Amino acid sequence: MTLSIKKVQETAYLARIAMSEEELNRCHHEIEQIFTLIDQLQAVDTQGIPPLAHPQASQQRTVPDEVTESDQHEKFQALAPAKQLDYYLVPQVIE
Amino acid sequence: MHFKTLTELKLALQKKEISSHELVSHYLKRIERFNPQLNTFITVTGESALQEAQKADALRASTSENLPPLLGLPIAHKDLFCTDGVKTSCGSKMLDNFIAPYDATVVRKCRDAGLISLGKTNMDEFAMGSSNENSFYGPVANPWNTAYVPGGSSGGSAAAVAAGLVPVSTGTDTGGSIRQPAALCGITGLKPTYGRVSRYGMTAFASSLDQGGPFAKSAEDVALLLNAMAGFDEHDSTSLNVPVEDYTQPLNRSIEGLKIGLPKEYFSHLNAPMQKTLDEALKVLEKLGATLVEISLPHAELSIPTYYVLAPAECSSNLSRYDGVRFGYRCENPQDLNDLYLRSRGEGFGTEVKRRILIGTYVLSAGYYEAYYLQAQKTRQLIKQDFDEAFKKVDAIAAPTTPTPAFKIGEKVSDPVTMYQCDIYTLALNLAGLPGLSMPAGFIDGLPVGLQLMGHYMQESKLLNIAHQYQCHSDWHLQHPTARE
Numbered sequence: 011m012t013l014s015i016k017k018v019q020e021t022a023y024l025a026r027i028a029m030s031e032e033e034l035n036r037c038h039h040e041i042e043q044i045f046t047l048i049d050q051l052q053a054v055d056t057q058g059i060p061p062l063a064h065p066q067a068s069q070q071r072t073v074p075d076e077v078t079e080s081d082q083h084e085k086f087q088a089l090a091p092a093k094q095l096d097y098y099l100v101p102q103v104i105e
Numbered sequence: 106m107h108f109k110t111l112t113e114l115k116l117a118l119q120k121k122e123i124s125s126h127e128l129v130s131h132y133l134k135r136i137e138r139f140n141p142q143l144n145t146f147i148t149v150t151g152e153s154a155l156q157e158a159q160k161a162d163a164l165r166a167s168t169s170e171n172l173p174p175l176l177g178l179p180i181a182h183k184d185l186f187c188t189d190g191v192k193t194s195c196g197s198k199m200l201d202n203f204i205a206p207y208d209a210t211v212v213r214k215c216r217d218a219g220l221i222s223l224g225k226t227n228m229d230e231f232a233m234g235s236s237n238e239n240s241f242y243g244p245v246a247n248p249w250n251t252a253y254v255p256g257g258s259s260g261g262s263a264a265a266v267a268a269g270l271v272p273v274s275t276g277t278d279t280g281g282s283i284r285q286p287a288a289l290c291g292i293t294g295l296k297p298t299y300g301r302v303s304r305y306g307m308t309a310f311a312s313s314l315d316q317g318g319p320f321a322k323s324a325e326d327v328a329l330l331l332n333a334m335a336g337f338d339e340h341d342s343t344s345l346n347v348p349v350e351d352y353t354q355p356l357n358r359s360i361e362g363l364k365i366g367l368p369k370e371y372f373s374h375l376n377a378p379m380q381k382t383l384d385e386a387l388k389v390l391e392k393l394g395a396t397l398v399e400i401s402l403p404h405a406e407l408s409i410p411t412y413y414v415l416a417p418a419e420c421s422s423n424l425s426r427y428d429g430v431r432f433g434y435r436c437e438n439p440q441d442l443n444d445l446y447l448r449s450r451g452e453g454f455g456t457e458v459k460r461r462i463l464i465g466t467y468v469l470s471a472g473y474y475e476a477y478y479l480q481a482q483k484t485r486q487l488i489k490q491d492f493d494e495a496f497k498k499v500d501a502i503a504a505p506t507t508p509t510p511a512f513k514i515g516e517k518v519s520d521p522v523t524m525y526q527c528d529i530y531t532l533a534l535n536l537a538g539l540p541g542l543s544m545p546a547g548f549i550d551g552l553p554v555g556l557q558l559m560g561h562y563m564q565e566s567k568l569l570n571i572a573h574q575y576q577c578h579s580d581w582h583l584q585h586p587t588a589r590e
Contacts, residue, residue: 013467017467018463021463021466021467021470022459022463023447024466024470025421025425025450025462025463025466026428026443026446026447026450027447027450027451027454027459027462027463028447028448028450028451028452029451029459033456033459037456037459037460037463040460040521041460041463041464041467043521043522044413044460044464044521044522044525046522047409047410047413047522047525048410048413048414048464048468048477049410050406050407050410051407051410051411051414051477051480051481051484052476052480054407054480054483054484054487056480056483056484056487059483059484059486059487060483060486061479061482061483061485061486062482062483062485062486062489063313063482064313064343064538065299065300065313065489065536065537065538065539066299066300066343066345066538070342070343071342071346073339082206085206086206086431086432088206089203089204089206089431089432089433090430090431090432091429091430091432091433091434091435092435098430098431100430100439100442100445101439101440101441101442101444101445102441103441103442
């Protein structure tokens with residue numbers, strides 16, 4: 011499959027990863043090679059084969075819908091790059 | 106002392122021939138001496154380790170009853186297991202400033218068993234790599250020859266055990282990241298059945314494939330550590346609620362009459378020295394009474410393309426949490442929220458991680474999902490069915506762990522496809538969720554070679570039994586790099 015550099019650029023934006031032009035060019039070349047490998051899958055006849063999303067076929071267990079965690083927001087927010095009061099700070103979104 | 110097994114050190118502590126404080130001090134000195142050359146540790150927690158050692162000695166002096174089974178013995182954790190109050194970097198610039206606010210279940214269980222953590226080991230960034238060259242903290246060197254890679258992604262954990270810097274360590278295996286470095290460093294490593302070891306607090310790469318497991322010098326030591334690590338955990342929704350057996354119990358059983366399958370697809374492309382080395386190891390198993398049977402895993406060649414669709418897809422989703430807002434790296438002076446996301450992730454992630462996120466984002470995007478992601482889930486089913494069929498005929502499967510011994514640092518780093526092919530013999534097991542082990546089986550040009558044993562679901566004890574019996578009749582696992590005396 012041919013993957014255009016524009017497509018790689020769009021995908022990088024979708025994944026919210028900034029890339030320099032040089033990085034994008036290198037990445038484009040490498041991803042094209044990797045897709046040559048991945049494209050082997052297209053030749054496999056999988057008609058009637060159920061997809062396997064997870065090695066455990068059994069249903070996941072459920073838990074009662076109860077609050078079990080204690081409030082540790084101070085501990086967790088101590089890791090934030092920027093915060094004010096109990097809020098995470100980001101650049102202004104709404105004018 | 107530093108090349109003794111965990112089993113021997115445990116006995117020495119019990120007999121009071123040595124104290125835990127002496128043991129921990131000795132290993133810390135070795136880390137100080139050899140880590141500059143090997144780069145196996147990202148963080149060394151010497152002070153807290155010595156304090157814990159003193160407590161362990163005091164406890165042992167006060168009573169001999171109901172002591173934790175591995176009291177006072179040292180361990181190191183791969184730097185993606187969260188450790189409360191200790192940096193947990195995942196080998197990434199993104200988490201270089203991340204001090205974990207809680208312990209992973211594996212870390213807690215190891216501590217409950219009495220183990221003392223000496224620190225956090227180097228790894229490929231977010232566990233993506235086969236050579237440990239993708240770490241923000243630089244590559245790890247193979248203790249057998251520092252020009253060579255130790256394997257990845259748990260390269261620091263494997264190299265630290267091989268170099269006698271710690272007797273045992275933890276790792277994770279998403280596509281071979283325990284078995285491959287164990288093979289390349291000449292030690293024993295086990296990837297348990299998916300769900301046997303809790304993933305809580307184990308930073309996610311590909312959630313349907315990731316599994317934590319032990320590294321040690323011998324199968325007996327692996328069994329001891331697995332006893333501590335395994336078990337149901339309500340914090341992990343995929344944790345298996347099955348009682349943990351004592352993995353040391355079946356070690357001494359005879360393997361006479363066991364049928365061991367040799368998948369023809371795994372042996373057909375081996376070079377002559379690898380073939381010869383593994384043949385010798387298989388002859389030992391045969392001598393011990395096992396029957397070797399040729400089997401077929403017809404979809405084996407699909408494991409690389411299947412894995413390199415599914416693992417990047419899961420990684421692109423899991424790594425979306427690194428946004429520069431709540432924790433981890435944030436870029437300087439973001440212009441707006443979008444710029445904050447784009448540059449924090451662009452600057453915080455390394456090349457291999459970005460490449461995999463892009464592949465994953467692409468295969469999950471509209472118009473490509475069915476052709477790639479869904480198709481890979483179907484080929485994953487075919488790979489699993491191969492194993493289901495094989496285990497109707499045999500008790501275990503033996504295969505190479507890697508196509509070659511360790512390669513040189515820098516040799517494959519610029520060619521991702523060649524690097525991905527290093528995982529050819531390990532990926533299928535993760536796709537099927539089965540347990541696997543690598544054990545030392547010889548040397549080629551002074552570099553270790555591993556033999557891989559694969560088992561059916563929850564058959565870890567059978568693999569450990571075979572490996573222990575092999576190790577009772579071979580001495581490859583007792584070799585150690587002489588430069589690290």
